[in-house]
Amino acid sequence: MDRRHLILGGTALGAAWLAGCRSDESEPSPSPSTSPSATPSPSPTSAAPRPIEPRVEGTIATGLNVPWAIVFLSDGTALVTQRDEGSIVRVTADGDVTKVGDVPGVAPGGEGGLQGLAVAPGDESALYAYLTSEEDNRVVRLEFDGERLGRAEPILTGLRKAFNHQGGALTFDRAGHLFVAVGDAADPGTAQDRDPLNGKILRIDTQGRPVDGNPFGNEVWSYGHRNVEGLAWDGSGRLWASEFGDKSADEVNRIVKGGNYGWPDVEGRGGGEGVRQPLATWDVAEASPAGIAISGDRAFVAALRGQRLWQVPLDGGEPRAFLTQEHGRLRSVAVAPDGSLWLGTSNTDGRATPRRGDDRLLRVAISA
Numbered sequence: 001m002d003r004r005h006l007i008l009g010g011t012a013l014g015a016a017w018l019a020g021c022r023s024d025e026s027e028p029s030p031s032p033s034t035s036p037s038a039t040p041s042p043s044p045t046s047a048a049p050r051p052i053e054p055r056v057e058g059t060i061a062t063g064l065n066v067p068w069a070i071v072f073l074s075d076g077t078a079l080v081t082q083r084d085e086g087s088i089v090r091v092t093a094d095g096d097v098t099k100v101g102d103v104p105g106v107a108p109g110g111e112g113g114l115q116g117l118a119v120a121p122g123d124e125s126a127l128y129a130y131l132t133s134e135e136d137n138r139v140v141r142l143e144f145d146g147e148r149l150g151r152a153e154p155i156l157t158g159l160r161k162a163f164n165h166q167g168g169a170l171t172f173d174r175a176g177h178l179f180v181a182v183g184d185a186a187d188p189g190t191a192q193d194r195d196p197l198n199g200k201i202l203r204i205d206t207q208g209r210p211v212d213g214n215p216f217g218n219e220v221w222s223y224g225h226r227n228v229e230g231l232a233w234d235g236s237g238r239l240w241a242s243e244f245g246d247k248s249a250d251e252v253n254r255i256v257k258g259g260n261y262g263w264p265d266v267e268g269r270g271g272g273e274g275v276r277q278p279l280a281t282w283d284v285a286e287a288s289p290a291g292i293a294i295s296g297d298r299a300f301v302a303a304l305r306g307q308r309l310w311q312v313p314l315d316g317g318e319p320r321a322f323l324t325q326e327h328g329r330l331r332s333v334a335v336a337p338d339g340s341l342w343l344g345t346s347n348t349d350g351r352a353t354p355r356r357g358d359d360r361l362l363r364v365a366i367s368a
Contacts, residue, residue: 025111025164025288025304025329025351052298054309054322057365060342061095062357067344068168069117069291070334070361073124078334078342080361081129083113083349088127088149091361093336101149103142107134112161115168115229120176120206128155128178128206130168137161139170139180139208155208156219160198162186169231169241177211178204179221179255181228181241188264191224199225199263201241201255215258224261224275230292231255232299234314240279242289242301250287251278252299252312280312280319291333293341295366300341302330304351309333309343309364327362328352340365 066083073079078091079100086106090098106114112132119127127142127149137159143150159182167183184191184199191199194216203211203221210219230242239255249268253261253276261278262271268281282289288305294314301310308324323330329352332344341364347354 025349052311052366054300054311054341054364054366056323056327056343057340057363059095059357060093060361060363061091061097062360064089064097064344064348064359064361066113066346066349067332067359067361068113068115069170070332070342070344071117071119071127072334072337073119076337078336079117079119079127080332080344081114081117083115084108086114086131088114088117088129093338100144100147101142103129103131103140103149104152105133105138105140106131108132110163110166112137112163112166115166116170116181118170118172118178120172120178121174126206128170128172130170130180132161132166137166137168137182137185139178139204141206155206156180156202156204158197160185160187160190160196165227165244167225167228169229171231171233171239173233173239174237176206178206179231179239180204180219181225181231183227184225184263188226191226191263192260192265194218194220194223199223201225201228201231221257222255222259222261224259224263224265226263229290230301232292232294234294234299235296238314240292240294240299240314242292243278244288245281245284247284249278249281250284250289251282252280252289252292252301253278279314280310282306282310282319286321290331290346291344293333293335295335295339295341298366300333300366302333302343304329304331304346323364327360328355328358336363339367 065085068083069081116130139156162185165183167181169181180202201222202219227244243251245267259276262275286306291302299312308321312319329346331346343362347358
């Protein structure tokens with residue numbers, strides 16, 4: 001049987017949860033003996049550019065359900081996935097919210113549900129979504145006529161699931177290849193094994209097949225990942241990922257072909273020759289980094305447990321935190337056509353007390 005179609009049964013799922021792996025989005029603070037400094041740690045490169053002061057200009061939309069991913073269409077409107085409802089809504093810059101459809105087969109639970117969303121370059125007739133089903137995590141292609149969802153077709157199935165560590169981020173490169181972040185499904189040992197697809201970032205085509213030139217002859221592009229929930233490209237075509245650590249360090253990494261990012265042998269920096277080093281790390285109490293968006297030479301990372309927006313210079317310098325504990329848990333972030341950020345809260349995900357109007361999309365100005 002093709003390994004992409006192997007299914008993790010309910011018994012294994014329960015065992016992974018009972019094993020006591022950290023829930024990435026809610027966890028007691030690590031002990032002083034295992035926790036690094038609370039100050040974010042950048043790579044020792046060139047001097048940092050002057051930081052921009054992100055500021056909330058207003059609320060775009062309210063009453064959303066765990067907005068997990070934000071993708072902009074060519075007309076300037078955004079499609080937003082709602083994790084636990086398993087639906088996609090269309091949001092205009094004026095705040096009009098219209099449901100475009102429910103995604104069939106979504107079985108929310110723990111940190112799973114309807115997660116990542118992507119649109120292939122130059123083709124908005126199909127959407128690509130990452131979801132948790134009753135059997136597995138999977139990628140599906142959704143017909144889209146510009147107004148409503150149509151037929152759903154699974155293109156990559158059998159990705160093991162667990163209560164947490166689902167991964168879920170999606171992004172296309174300029175050539176139309178789809179990158180898929182798959183969590184380790186609370187089984188750290190899979191991350192260093194380059195054959196199973198969990199604990200990896202994958203590169204596939206729009207049919208779900210490995211792309212010619214992948215480093216290991218399968219779908220795997222990079223490995224040694226624990227739980228990546230954010231992927232974004234910079235203007236130079238470099239791919240960056242935000243990643244949940246376990247008890248000591250969350251990370252932002254530059255993703256390269258064939259790269260080993262260390263998990264479970266190392267969190268944060270270290271691990272010896274052959275292990276890629278992160279651009280920035282945080283104490284897990286200050287981050288739990290979910291979505292990532294890039295504008296110019298800066299990445300903006302939405303933090304769940306840390307309840308703040310991190311600004312990370314991509315070419316060196318100290319990350320800085322903004323909006324700390326002002327809007328609760330922050331999950332989704334994207335650069336809008338006008339250059340602002342759209343920032344989604346995550347206070348209805350069962351790990352916080354929702355505020356009035358939650359969950360919300362906020363417009364954040366990032367221009368100097």
